[in-house]
Amino acid sequence: MKLVHISDIHINDAPILGLDSIANFKKCLAYVEANDQDADLVVITGDLTHYGQEESYLQLAEILEGSSLKGKLEPRLMIGNHDSRETFASVFPAANRDDDGFVQWTEETPAGLFVYMDTVDAGRHGGIYCDKRMAWLKRVLDAARDKGQKAYLFMHHNPVRVHVANADVIGILNEQELQSLLREYRDTVAHLFFGHCHYTLSGAVSGISYSAPRSTNHSCWPDFSGRPGRMGYGDLAPNYNVCFLEEDSVVVHSIDFLDADKVKWKDD
Numbered sequence: 001m002k003l004v005h006i007s008d009i010h011i012n013d014a015p016i017l018g019l020d021s022i023a024n025f026k027k028c029l030a031y032v033e034a035n036d037q038d039a040d041l042v043v044i045t046g047d048l049t050h051y052g053q054e055e056s057y058l059q060l061a062e063i064l065e066g067s068s069l070k071g072k073l074e075p076r077l078m079i080g081n082h083d084s085r086e087t088f089a090s091v092f093p094a095a096n097r098d099d100d101g102f103v104q105w106t107e108e109t110p111a112g113l114f115v116y117m118d119t120v121d122a123g124r125h126g127g128i129y130c131d132k133r134m135a136w137l138k139r140v141l142d143a144a145r146d147k148g149q150k151a152y153l154f155m156h157h158n159p160v161r162v163h164v165a166n167a168d169v170i171g172i173l174n175e176q177e178l179q180s181l182l183r184e185y186r187d188t189v190a191h192l193f194f195g196h197c198h199y200t201l202s203g204a205v206s207g208i209s210y211s212a213p214r215s216t217n218h219s220c221w222p223d224f225s226g227r228p229g230r231m232g233y234g235d236l237a238p239n240y241n242v243c244f245l246e247e248d249s250v251v252v253h254s255i256d257f258l259d260a261d262k263v264k265w266k267d268d
Contacts, residue, residue: 001111004032004042005241005252006075007156007195008215010082011060012050017233021050021217024258026063028216028240031257033068036242040110042073045195046080046120046156047215048088057091078116079103080156080196081125081170085118100132106140111245112150112190115140119157125170127157127196129178141185150190152245157196158212160205165228167197182206191250193243200239200254211252213241 009025010016032042049056069075077095079088085103089095096105102118117137119127129137144151158171159178172178182189183206192210198220201212214220219239221232237256244251 001041001109001245002036002039003111003243003245004036004039005045005193005211005213005243006032006042006216007045007213007240008047008080008198008217009044009060010047010050010215010217011056011063013055013059016050017218019217022059022063024217024238028238028257029063029067029069031255031260032240037068037073039073039242041114042069042075043114043116043154043193044075044077045154045193046078047082047195048077048079049084050082052082052084052087054087054091057088061091076107076114076116076154078154078156079118079120081120081127083120085120085122098133098136100136102133102136104133104136109152112152113140113144115151115153117153117155119155119159119172121173127155127170127172128174129155129172130174134177134181138181141188145185145188149188151185151188152191152193153189154193156194158194158201159192160203160210162197162201162222163224164197164199164222165226166223166231169228171196179206182208191245202252209250211241211243211250213254214239216240216257 010021104118107114121128161168186207189208194212198215216238219236223232239254239256242253
């Protein structure tokens with residue numbers, strides 16, 4: 001199965017750190033349209049907008065309406081800390097929500113069960129996965145385990161310390177509880193996908209592999225000084241990930257879509 005994983009598009013009228021998030025997201029979509037029409041799914045893991053404003057969601061809806069990514073390729077939209085749960089749902093009324101109103105749901109795919117999680121703690125940049133959401137996730141994973149089904153988890157916030165202070169202070173605040181739950185389901189959860197940090201990440205937590213792309217707009221530079229107020233940014237390549245999910249493997253490629261014109265091809 002081929003998955004396109006996009007994150008942190010931050011739709012906003014005004015430039016963000018000198019960069020045009022709308023133009024960059026359109027360029028990302030155009031590259032996906034031209035090169036990844038054979039994908040099975042496209043997922044955007046949150047921070048759909050920069051300020052959670054209605055006009056930004058309306059702009060996003062207009063961009064997606066004009067895109068050729070339709071049907072199975074219509075992007076699955078998740079929310080992040082820069083989003084407003086209620087404003088998002090008002091502009092995208094078909095958004096899936098659980099019984100408690102969180103923007104989380106499941107989807108059957110050729111690779112297994114995709115589980116879309118809502119890690120937003122309204123009004124805070126740090127995320128949380130509360131008792132209600134944890135109970136929902138346990139029910140979902142119990143059902144997948146009973147079917148002998150693999151589960152792939154998607155969330156916005158990093159569920160593990162990444163050793164960059166400005167990301168770790170705004171990760172999932174109760175990450176230890178979530179990691180404890182994940183350890184119980186290492187036989188079921190095949191991979192974790194998230195965003196939030198704005199740089200390429202890969203590794204494992206609780207015995208489960210994970211990956212994250214950069215932002216499509218303002219990529220960041222990992223800083224290991226331990227200073228939470230320090231953030232590296234600049235003229236850095238944005239990207240998205242192309243992931244191949246197989247029976248016994250997960251392969252993740254980072255696509256620096258703005259650098260495509262620099263590529264030279266040699267065919268034998």
